[in-house]
Amino acid sequence: MSHSRLTPLVHKEFIHIFRDRRSLAILFIMPVLMMFVFGYAIDMDVKNIRLGICDLSRTPQSRALIRSVAASPYFAVKVRYTDPRQTEDLFASRAIRAAIIIPRNLVRHLSGAGNPAVAVIADGTDANTATLAQNYLESLLRQQALAAGTGTLPVTVKTRILYNPDMISSHFVVPGIVALLLIMIGALLTSVTIAREKETGTMEQILVSPIQPHEVVLGKAIPYLVLAFGIAVFIIGFGCVWFSVPMLGSWTYLMTACLVYLSTALAIGLLISTLVATQQVAMMLSLVTTLLPSVMLSGFVFPVASMPLPLRVISQVIPATHFLVIIRGIMLKGNGPAELWPSVLAMLAVGVLFISVAIRRFRLKL
Amino acid sequence: MTDDILSPDQKLTPAKPKPSRAAAVSVQDLTRTFGDFVAVDHVSFDVARGEIFGFLGANGAGKTTTIKMLTGLLAPTSGTGTVDGLDIVRRRKTIRTRIGYMSQRFSLYDELKVRENLSFFGGVYGLSRSRVAQRVADLEEMLNLSALMGRMTGSLPPGNKQRLALACAILHEPSILFLDEPTGAVDPIARRYFWDLISELAGTGTTVFVTTHYMDEAEYCHRLSIMYAGRIVEISSPADIKQKYNMTSVEDVFIHLVDR
Numbered sequence: 001m002s003h004s005r006l007t008p009l010v011h012k013e014f015i016h017i018f019r020d021r022r023s024l025a026i027l028f029i030m031p032v033l034m035m036f037v038f039g040y041a042i043d044m045d046v047k048n049i050r051l052g053i054c055d056l057s058r059t060p061q062s063r064a065l066i067r068s069v070a071a072s073p074y075f076a077v078k079v080r081y082t083d084p085r086q087t088e089d090l091f092a093s094r095a096i097r098a099a100i101i102i103p104r105n106l107v108r109h110l111s112g113a114g115n116p117a118v119a120v121i122a123d124g125t126d127a128n129t130a131t132l133a134q135n136y137l138e139s140l141l142r143q144q145a146l147a148a149g150t151g152t153l154p155v156t157v158k159t160r161i162l163y164n165p166d167m168i169s170s171h172f173v174v175p176g177i178v179a180l181l182l183i184m185i186g187a188l189l190t191s192v193t194i195a196r197e198k199e200t201g202t203m204e205q206i207l208v209s210p211i212q213p214h215e216v217v218l219g220k221a222i223p224y225l226v227l228a229f230g231i232a233v234f235i236i237g238f239g240c241v242w243f244s245v246p247m248l249g250s251w252t253y254l255m256t257a258c259l260v261y262l263s264t265a266l267a268i269g270l271l272i273s274t275l276v277a278t279q280q281v282a283m284m285l286s287l288v289t290t291l292l293p294s295v296m297l298s299g300f301v302f303p304v305a306s307m308p309l310p311l312r313v314i315s316q317v318i319p320a321t322h323f324l325v326i327i328r329g330i331m332l333k334g335n336g337p338a339e340l341w342p343s344v345l346a347m348l349a350v351g352v353l354f355i356s357v358a359i360r361r362f363r364l365k366l
Numbered sequence: 367m368t369d370d371i372l373s374p375d376q377k378l379t380p381a382k383p384k385p386s387r388a389a390a391v392s393v394q395d396l397t398r399t400f401g402d403f404v405a406v407d408h409v410s411f412d413v414a415r416g417e418i419f420g421f422l423g424a425n426g427a428g429k430t431t432t433i434k435m436l437t438g439l440l441a442p443t444s445g446t447g448t449v450d451g452l453d454i455v456r457r458r459k460t461i462r463t464r465i466g467y468m469s470q471r472f473s474l475y476d477e478l479k480v481r482e483n484l485s486f487f488g489g490v491y492g493l494s495r496s497r498v499a500q501r502v503a504d505l506e507e508m509l510n511l512s513a514l515m516g517r518m519t520g521s522l523p524p525g526n527k528q529r530l531a532l533a534c535a536i537l538h539e540p541s542i543l544f545l546d547e548p549t550g551a552v553d554p555i556a557r558r559y560f561w562d563l564i565s566e567l568a569g570t571g572t573t574v575f576v577t578t579h580y581m582d583e584a585e586y587c588h589r590l591s592i593m594y595a596g597r598i599v600e601i602s603s604p605a606d607i608k609q610k611y612n613m614t615s616v617e618d619v620f621i622h623l624v625d626r
Contacts, residue, residue: 004492008486008490012486015482016478202474202475204473205473208439209462209490
C-alpha cells in the first residue's frame with residue numbers, strides 16, 4: 001500500500017523534470033559554464049606578469065640574465081629603461097607589475113667582490129601576484145647565480161611536489177568546483193521544487209490525502225537524487241576530459257561518496273523548504289547557505305588548517321569540507337577507504353545530522 | 367467581537383435532515399488561536415450524512431481555519447470533533463482516506479496533462495490502476511472532461527480547472543467532501559453547473575461541506591451556518607433563517623447579522 005503510493009509521487013516528479021526541457025538543459029549547462037569560469041579564473045599560476053627591466057650593467061652577464069627571465073612564461077618584458085628613477089612612475093601608471101634593476105657593478109660583484117645584488121620590485125596591491133613574481137624572479141636569479149659559479153648556498157633546497165608535480169591549478173580547483181556545484185544543485189533543486197508545491201497549493205492537496213510525510217520526502221528525494229547524480233557524473237567526467245584532471249582512484253568509491261554528499265545536499269534543501277514560502281526565497285537561501293560557506297570555509301580556496309579555531313570548528317559541519325578531502329584524495333592521490341575513512345565518517349555524520357534535522361522539521365510543519 | 371453578536375451557547379433552530387446515527391461531521395467547542403488572535407472561537411455543530419452544509423462568512427471569519435482542522439491540516443487549540451465518526455486529532459490518518467478536499471486555488475499540477483493529474487491523485491489515494499481507469503471513465507462523463515484529457519492542465523480556463531479539481535477530489539469516492547470557496551474564480555455559468563454537480567453528488571449520499579461568501583450559492587445548501595469573527599452566529603436551513611429574521615434573502619440576513 002505504502003509502496004504503491006510512493007510510485008505516483010516519483011512518477012509525477014520525473015514527468016516534471018523531463019517535461020521542462022529548458023530547466024533540464026540549464027542544469028547541465030550551468031555547471032559547465034561555472035567550471036569554465038572557475039577553472040580558468042581561479043588559476044593560481046600567474047602568467048605574463050608585466051615586467052620592467054632596468055639594466056645598468058649592460059654586460060653579457062646581465063643580458064644572459066635578462067634572456068632567461070624573458071624566456072619564462074611567467075613574465076612578459078614590457079619596458080626596458082635606463083634610469084632607475086623611472087621605476088615608480090612605471091608602477092604608478094600600471095605599465096608594469098614587477099621590475100628588475102641590475103646594478104652597474106654586477107660583473108665586479110659576480111667575480112667575487114662583494115654581494116651581487118639585483119633589485120626585485122613588485123606591486124604589492126595584488127599581494128598574491130607580488131609574492132609569486134618575487135618568488136619566481138628570485139629562483140630564476142638564483143639559478144643564474146649558480147650557473148655563473150657564484151652565490152652558492154650552504155644548503156641546496158630541492159623541492160618535489162607530490163601528486164600534482166606540475167602544480168596545475170585546475171587539478172586542484174576542478175574537484176573543488178564539483179563539490180561546490182553538487183551541494184548547491186542538490187539543495188537548490190529540492191528547496192525550489194517543494195516551495196513551488198507550497199506556492200501552488202498542491203502540497204496542501206497532497207497533505208490532506210493519506211500520504212505519509214516520509215512518502216512525501218522520499219517522493220521528492222528519489223527523483224532529485226537520480227537527477228543530481230546524473231549531473232555529478234557529467235561534471236566530473238567533463239572535468240576529467242576538458243581539464244585533464246587525473247582520476248587515479250576508484251570511480252566506485254567516488255560515486256558512493258557523491259551519493260552520500262548529495263543526500264546531505266538534498267536534506268539541506270528540504271530543511272530550507274520548511275523555512276520559506278516562495279520559490280524565490282528558497283532559491284536565494286539555498287545559494288547563500290551552500291555557496292558562501294563552501295567557498296570560504298571548506299578548504300576550496302583557503303586551507304582549513306590556517307583558519308582560526310572558531311572557523312575551523314564551523315568548517316567541520318560544512319559537508320563540502322569533508323567531500324573536498326575525499327574527492328581530491330580519490331582523484332589526485334588515488335586514495336581509498338583506508339586513507340579516507342576519517343573524512344568519510346565525518347561526512348556521514350554531518351549528513352545524518354542534516355537529514356534528521358530536516359525530516360524532524362518537515363514532520364513538524366505538517 | 368461586539369456584544370450584540372449571538373453567543374454560541376444560544377440554542378438555535380434544529381437541523382433539517384436530522385443527524386442520523388453518527389453525524390458526518392460533529393464538533394464541540396472547537397477553538398483555534400494564532401497567538402492572541404482567536405480564529406475559531408468555541409464552535410459547535412453537527413452535519414448530517416448526505417447533507418450539503420454551507421459555511422458562510424466574510425473573509426477572515428474562520429471558515430478556512432475550521433476546514434483545515436476538520437481535514438487534519440491544522441491541530442485544534444481546544445475542543446473536540448469527529449469526521450465520519452473518527453476523532454479529528456487521533457484518527458486523522460484514517461479520516462484522510464474518507465474525505466475529499468478541494469481548495470479555492472484548484473491545487474493541480476499545471477505541468478501535467480489532465481489525465482496525468484487524475485491518475486496521480488488516484489495513485490496518491492492508493493487506488494489500483496484498474497480502479498483509477500474505471501473512476502476516470504465515470505468522472506470523464508459526469509464532469510464533461512473527455513475532450514480535455516490530453517490537454518495540459520495549466521492551459522485550461524478556470525471553469526475546466528474547477529471541474530478537474532473536483533474530479534481529483536472525488537476520485538476515491540470520499541464519504542465527505544470539503545470544498546473551500548470552490549467557485550471563487552469562475553464565471554456564473556460555470557458556478558451554476560458546478561452546483562448542479564454538487565447537488566447530484568449529495569443525491570448519491572456524499573456529504574458536502576462547503577464554504578462560500580456568495581449568498582446566492584447559500585440557497586443551494588440544505589443547512590447554513592453563518593460565521594462571524596470566529597463564532598457561529600446562526601445555523602439553520604435557508605428557509606428557516608429567512609423566516610426567523612423575516613427577510614427575503616439569505617444575503618439580507620447575513621448583512622443583518624454581520625454588518626451591524
